[in-house]
Amino acid sequence: MHPRSHIHKARQREGGGFPPGDMLDIPTVQRAAPSKAGLVDPFGRHVTYLRVSVTDRCDFRCVYCMAEDMQFLPKRDLLTLEELDRISSAFVDRGVKRLRLTGGEPLVRRNLMQLVRRLSRHLETGALQELTLTTNGSQLAKFAGELADCGVRRINVSLDTMDPDRFRRITRRGDFATVMDGVRAAQAAGIRIKLNAVALKGVNEDELSEMVRWSHGQGMDLTLIETMPLGEIDEDRTDRYLPLSVVRERLSQEFTLSDLPERTGGPARYVSVSETGGKLGFITPMTHNFCEGCNRVRLTCTGTLFMCLGQEDAADLRSVMRSSESDETLHRAIDAAIARKPKGHDFVIDRATSRPSVSRHMSVTGG
Ligand code: SAM
Ligand code: SF4
Helix, strand or coil, X not given: CCCCHHHHHHHHHCCCCCCHHHCCCCCHHHCCCCCCCCCECCCXXXXXXXXXECCCCCCCCCCCCCCCCCCCCCHHHCCXXXXXXXXXXXXHHCCCCEEEEECCCHHHCCCHHHHHHHHCHHHHHCCCCEEEEEECCCCXXXXXXXXXXXXXXXXXXXXXCCCHHHHHHHHCCCCHHHHHHHHHHHHHCCCEEEEEEECECCCCHHHHHHHHHHHHHCCCEEEEECCCCECCCCCCHHHHECCHHHHHHHHHHHCCEEECXXXXXXXXXXXXXXXXXXXXXXXXXXXXXXXXXXXXXXXXXXXXXXXXXXXXCEEEHHHHHHCCCCCHHHHHHHHHHXXXXXXXXXXXXXXXXXXXXXXXXXXXXCC
């Protein structure tokens, strides 16, 4: 039995299900037994990783991610928590082993913990190997203990700078000290943290080596990310685009970096840093094509499934799901979507291409 089973069951007895406002009036028992066939795309890639954007809303407005006056979706368009659980669980039935909740800022979604708790049943059965999330850390101090209780073992926290003033300028409204409190609370709860930092020319490039030292010193891995051309923002991304090939070259003047064989099925490549003993990741969609080993798909908070972060093609799972109480049609729609998973993305950042390659923001598809 999973060590958390007793907690989970006790909570269910206490009424740990979804709050009434979030429930769809669908009796779960009527759903047909789903097909258990794994999800394999036309290029032979097994889809075992689902990212779920639980909201497009966020309490920050990071300059590379959104415009200051970002228009969010009307709340009525969002999937309910039960619907998010239903679609996510359908993917787990089909062999998805890792589930990452993201957004927008996942921890600002009302009652998110109810969803995390529900999804944790798949950890208990062993169907799911990992339930995790990507967060800006602003609400982490409040939720770290409960996340750990639900079986969340590691999370990604986005942090682009160690300087509080710079942090405020990049996020436009974030508070560095609050995020640090969140990081400490998560560590105290036994959750491992990986920091993600977007490398931004003229913004944080001068402190990346310090961030390597600091994060590794605190027992956290660090992954650097290149800006991706997703959605209109207030500035020209070309001005801030910093190729990680350049960053790696600079860091290797100071550190001994050794390639690690590790692959996550995602765009990250890892090195070990001899001087710190930590691990450093590079997410290089612009300088390195990572698509050949892609194992993931992304569900938006409105139930749209994107088979590739960098392409427009998508499948509407919300209307399919709502059209039937049985999961059969949902599974057929998932199969049809996976059969259309493209070979790769077509990201371009250059001065001749003024429009983003993909019109939707990262906060919609989920980073
Ligand atoms: N709000 C949460 C956070 O910031 O961690 C989760 C969602 S956020 C969209 C996920 C990740 O995407 C963050 O690490 C963020 O830095 C990154 N991101 C957002 N827009 C991006 C862009 N245009 N290019 C590269 N990374 C981006
Ligand atoms: Fe919000 Fe994350 Fe986008 Fe920053 S990167 S605005 S925290 S969704």
